[in-house]
Amino acid sequence: MSRIGKKPITIPKGVTVKVVDGAVEVQGPKGKLRQAHPPGINFELADGQLMAKTATEDKSFGKFHGLARTLIANAVTGVTLGFKRELDIVGVGYRGELKGKQAIFALGYSHAVVFDIPNGIDLTIDKQTHITVAGVDRQLVGQVAANIRRLREPDPYKQKGVRYTGEVLKKKAGKTGAK
Secondary structure, eight states: OOHHHHSOEEOOTTOEEEEETTEEEEEETTEEEEEEOOTTEEEEEETTEEEEEESSOOGGGHHHHHHHHHHHHHHHHHHHTOEEEEEEEESTTOEEEEETTEEEEEOSSSSOEEEEOOTTEEEEEETTTEEEEEESOHHHHHHHHHHHHHHSOOOTTTOOEEEETTOOOOOOOOOOOOO
16 A cells, blocks of 8 residues: 555545546536546545545555545646646747747747647746746646747757746856867
8 A cells, every 4th residue: 555545635625526437527616627547446535535545455556556646636736726837938039929829939940839739728928938837737737838848948058948947957068169
């Protein structure tokens, strides 16, 4: 049994949880999520708390026990508070703007980079260089932020590119000229 898997998930007010076959449906003020969980893990709702239980006492289910509990806990947190990731665009002439359901970035290439915003994601761009990715699904928010960062990864030599806010880059020295 997993230590994390044994912890109960408290259900806040305004959130409804429904345990269905192979998944848990969570609905709250920010939205609705259906989170699948690994087979062999069951969830029981009692006294405003959700508990993860293994179907058998087999030790091989231990690795999935904590995972399933964390996935459902993230869904509950997502529908109540939401998740967000922040990125910064660094570089002369590097910027971004929103046009409908697309983000258009100028990242030093000879062409503009068009990024389609998936459903369930709120993307905002402040001052053309600060991006905020927000949403209910933690995995989707993190994946969209990683995809945006991948458009122009930070360069260790010139320190330019798209990086997470607060990300510290180790600056490398370039080649020294011939003497």
